[in-house]
Amino acid sequence: MVHEEELLDGAARVLAGDHSASMVQIAAGIGTSRATLSRRYATREALLKAVAVRAIDVVDGCLAPLDLAQNADATAFDAALEELVVALLPAAHLYGFTSRDATVLADPAFRAGVDRQDHRALAFLALGQRLGRLRADLPPYWMWYSLWGLLDAAAEGVRDGHLAPRQIGHLVLTSFLSGTRPSAPPPARPQAAAAP
Amino acid sequence: MVHEEELLDGAARVLAGDHSASMVQIAAGIGTSRATLSRRYATREALLKAVAVRAIDVVDGCLAPLDLAQNADATAFDAALEELVVALLPAAHLYGFTSRDATVLADPAFRAGVDRQDHRALAFLALGQRLGRLRADLPPYWMWYSLWGLLDAAAEGVRDGHLAPRQIGHLVLTSFLSGTRPSAPPPARPQAAAAP
């Protein structure tokens, strides 16, 4: 018997590539039969919601280490943030579609789970603000959403072959923290463009 | 006769809310009949691709002012970047789904359009690097993808009611440029958490 987690992750993998994949496509992508899929999950909607719940569980696992940092210092916060980004990278690729699927969005249980998750992340980000490691003039909600946006962007960049999987962890973290503006504003160096 | 642009924008609005909306739902959302929709676009796939082409056109319109800045200075570059973000915000909300829909992604014409678009944006971002206004250690492709990620994140934040439409322009721009790390690292101010 295939474990439920493998099955849901396989379904998520297929659905991440095509949000509107049919049960036949999902079963074929997993490598199982449509009969088994229908036996496990009564309807396609039920499968979708199960994947969404699985997504919440996985992301909750990524967020767990953050709770220990409530009485941490700046160094511990930075380490936890980096750990969070690295842990979230594959999750964003696999489960990102759940936040955009109308079927999933309509599920109150999913919305409630996301709300709990958001509040947990917001507490962590607010801690970063109090520690002086995150800007105090940005809404924590925006920091959380923008982090997910960067994670999604990295996943798309890898999908399109424009980014290497190895570098996206660093890219997301440095963009999230430092942005794309050079840290030390150069006084006035023309630096003419090199000839092609 | 309803103009083609209005029709496509209406379809995009419906599809942005539900990627797998049927022709009946799309027609109802636009306020027209399914017959008219089918007369204009032979198949649903054709409609999807037409929306995608429209998306490319609109984004091309947002990118047009950037070409004039090829021989610009730092100030002009900053202004063009801000203008770009503001122009791109509604487009990201309306047409963001095109970059994630399997049907659209499979269209060679769309991929070619996106490629041309990417190269145009990349040239602009590379100009920013030469002007010293953007970090030279980040791949231009990542800057472009991350900007779209932030635009998407802002749109989702508004959709969920966690962000106000008025502020997202500033949020995207400041996150893209400066990140979420405080600009001036505070020496050692404890700043105890305020009582709840």
Place this chain on the structure above:
DNA sequence: CTCGAATGAGACAATCTTGTATCGTTCGAG
């Protein structure tokens, strides 16, 4: 006003998807 093009409403068959049931087979615990 007149006429033609575009529209809305509806019917129709073909196809796809889904949910359910049945059959024989495989696989692992006892």
Place this chain on the structure above:
DNA sequence: CTCGAACGATACAAGATTGTCTCATTCGAG
């Protein structure tokens, strides 16, 4: 080894979606 649970394959009906068609109506240019 034995047996029962889970599996793959297949068939079936019900429903939804799509693409095409017809017909009456509306709307605007001339």
